[in-house]
Amino acid sequence: MRSLIDIKELTTQEIDELIVVAKDIIANPAKYSEKCKGKKLATLFYEASTRTRLSFEAAMYELGGNVLGFASSDNSSASKGESVADTVRVCSGYADIIAMRHPKEGAPLVASMHSLVPIINAGDGGHNHPTQTLTDLLTINREKGRFDNLVVGLCGDLKFGRTVHSLIGAMARYNNIKFVLISPDELKVPSYIKQELDKSNIEYVETRSLEEAIPELDILYMTRVQRERFFNEEDYLRLKDTYILNMSKLSKAKDDLSILHPLPRVNEISVEIDNDPRACYFEQALNGKYIRMALIMKLLGVE
Amino acid sequence: MILNTITNGVVLDHIQAGGAMEIYKALNLDKLECQVAIIKNADSVKMGKKDILKICEPIDINLDVLGYLAPGVTVSIIEDGTVVKRKHIEPPEKIVGIIKCTNPRCITSIEQELPNIFKLTDRENLVYRCIYCESKCKKQGDIK
Numbered sequence: 155m156r157s158l159i160d161i162k163e164l165t166t167q168e169i170d171e172l173i174v175v176a177k178d179i180i181a182n183p184a185k186y187s188e189k190c191k192g193k194k195l196a197t198l199f200y201e202a203s204t205r206t207r208l209s210f211e212a213a214m215y216e217l218g219g220n221v222l223g224f225a226s227s228d229n230s231s232a233s234k235g236e237s238v239a240d241t242v243r244v245c246s247g248y249a250d251i252i253a254m255r256h257p258k259e260g261a262p263l264v265a266s267m268h269s270l271v272p273i274i275n276a277g278d279g280g281h282n283h284p285t286q287t288l289t290d291l292l293t294i295n296r297e298k299g300r301f302d303n304l305v306v307g308l309c310g311d312l313k314f315g316r317t318v319h320s321l322i323g324a325m326a327r328y329n330n331i332k333f334v335l336i337s338p339d340e341l342k343v344p345s346y347i348k349q350e351l352d353k354s355n356i357e358y359v360e361t362r363s364l365e366e367a368i369p370e371l372d373i374l375y376m377t378r379v380q381r382e383r384f385f386n387e388e389d390y391l392r393l394k395d396t397y398i399l400n401m402s403k404l405s406k407a408k409d410d411l412s413i414l415h416p417l418p419r420v421n422e423i424s425v426e427i428d429n430d431p432r433a434c435y436f437e438q439a440l441n442g443k444y445i446r447m448a449l450i451m452k453l454l455g456v457e
Numbered sequence: 458m459i460l461n462t463i464t465n466g467v468v469l470d471h472i473q474a475g476g477a478m479e480i481y482k483a484l485n486l487d488k489l490e491c492q493v494a495i496i497k498n499a500d501s502v503k504m505g506k507k508d509i510l511k512i513c514e515p516i517d518i519n520l521d522v523l524g525y526l527a528p529g530v531t532v533s534i535i536e537d538g539t540v541v542k543r544k545h546i547e548p549p550e551k552i553v554g555i556i557k558c559t560n561p562r563c564i565t566s567i568e569q570e571l572p573n574i575f576k577l578t579d580r581e582n583l584v585y586r587c588i589y590c591e592s593k594c595k596k597q598g599d600i601k
Contacts, residue, residue, distance in 0.1 A: 237568050258564040260589020264571060279562045281590055346586070346593060349579070385561075 156453055157266040157273040161284040161320045166301075166327050168452075172288060173295050175448035176441070183216065186447065189456050190219035196249035197223030198241065198265075199276070200232055200256045201382075205417055205439055206276050206285070210253045213446035217456075222249060239268040246270040251454055253285075254278075257382070272453040280314035286416050287320035288449060289442035294325075294373060296441065297412040297434055302329040305370050309336040310377035310397050310422060312343040317416040318377055322347055326356050333358040334367045338396050340389070341379070364397050368407045374399070376415040376422055376435075400424040407432070414438050466491075467518060468533040469510040474498050476527055477508035483522050489514065524549045525556070528583065550577050552585065556594050563590040 158164065164172075179186050195214040199207050202225070211221045224230045231241060238256065242265040245252060252269060254262045255276040262275035262282075277283040294301065306325055308318050312335055322343070325331050333351070335343050335358055342360060351358050361367050368374065379394045381387075398421060399413070415423060415435040427433050450456075472480060477495050480486075486493050491514035501507040515534070523530055528548040533540045552575045558565045565571050565587070575585040575594055585594045 237570070238564065239568075256564070257562075258567055259560065259562050259591075260564040260587070263589055264564055264568070278564075279590070281562075346591065 155270075155272055157262075157269070157275075158284050158449065158453065159263050159266055159273065159275045160282050161287045161324045164284075169288070169291060169324070172445060172448045172452060173292055175451065176292050176444040177296070179444050179447050186217055186451075188218040189451055190214060190217035190454065193217075193219040193251070193454060193456075194249040195219060195221050195223075195450065196245045196252045197221060197225070197276075198230070198245060198252055198254045198256075199223065199225050200227040200230070200254075200261070201277070202226060203255055203277070205442060206255060206283075207253075209439070209442040210274075210276065210285075210446055212443050213450055216443070217447055217450060219250075219450075223253075238264045241265075242269045242273070251450060274449065274453065277316060280316050280319075282320050283316045283416075284320055285442070285446055285449060286317045287324050288445040289438060290317070290321050290375070290414060290416070291324060292441045292445045293414055293434055293438040294412065296437075298372065301325065302331065304328075304330075304372045305332045305334060307334040307336055307367055307371040307374045308343075308377070309364055309367075309374060309399075311341045311379045311393075312337040312377070313341040314380060315377045318343070318375065319347055321375060322351070326351060326354060331356060334371060335360045336362070336364050336367050336397065338362060338393055340393060341396075364399070365403055365406065368403060368411075371407065371411055374407070374411055374413050376413065376419075378415075378418065378420050378422055395421065398422055398424065399427060401426050401430075404430065404432070462538065463511055463513055463535045464538050466514050466535050467512045467516060468531075468535060469512075469518075469523070469527075470507070470531040470533065471501070471504065472508035472510065472527055472530055474504070474506035474508055477510055480510060480523065480526055480530075483526055484519060486510070486512065489516065519555075520544075520546060521549045521552050522555050525552050525585070548577055548580065548583055551575070556585070558587040558590060558592055559595060560587065560590050560592040563587060563592060565589060 214221050238261050246269040251272045253274045253276045256278050259279040259281035262278050266273040312318050381390050411432045412434045413432050494511040496509040498506045524546045530546045532544045534542040557573050574588045578586045
């Protein structure tokens, strides 16, 4: 039995295989409509989510399976003080696979230590979000047709942005990747991630200016400054509007730039950009369903 | 300065100068009834200055705590005035229940019964990270 807690647990070959399956699902959805018939997915979401939870549920339904679960900790025994380990011991008797989101970092790992069925980390605090990374990778692959020789810009909250951390970890394994890390000083990428990049001799630059960085980028990964990651409302308000991508900034970018965003967006990408061919974030959200279908099949051992 | 030699007990040698008190506290040596000598800034050919702890009673030393706090220390077990065992302490690969994660976002911050487990992720710089949230531990401050 295998879980997915951190994207680094998947080899690049396994990621390639998932992407091949996801693309086949996109091309031939009917072929997959009964792959998980009779199987159940439990979505244990201790924190609010729209895309991730619904895309997991849609993924399981489109594979012919069923879904049960809760969408906030208020509706679960966690509100009565039940531990993650106990909740998972119980729920793994009701479902064949579990997707868990939790505000505390490491909760899905704890779950995987006590579960009888595979656990998928659907986001743990500011830590990891491997299925978002798989979504991002499928999007990059569909947009660029490759994972190597790319200049990847990441912009916004690089400190608490778990999708950023996972994506850096995943892209760092491919050849000739350069990261451009665009953030205010307060929201820089944590030092342990930079140490990993240094250790692997991967090129990166840190900058505060989106305008200066944008011309060299092949991919621009925008993120939201998330209110829920701050203990201090003042800090959130001070930093939330630091980077806004608008047409004026985009005019300096390459014609084949791909703009990604894990969504939800607040105001960091102007709506005027939505119709620009370089905007990929809504396709990206759709890709999330397909790659989750591929992942559920893989972890359930469904051919 | 002359100190009596130990007949039966443990000597912790090659402690970084200034580090003895921290080890004394972390190993709970203050709770022992026997004589314990804390020697600070002793001359050392290898280290220039070093600290030494001499415990006049055979006790079990928690080598994980010692290896985490002071890798490179030498532990000598003395029996009947003779060194019967000498061990050079390496940093442990994993430490369980010794240090506590201080990241308020870590699952261990709300689920107190979870064992605090740290793994050595960078041997060169002696960096330990929480297995749950991957936060770096802050040495002394995190000792339980």
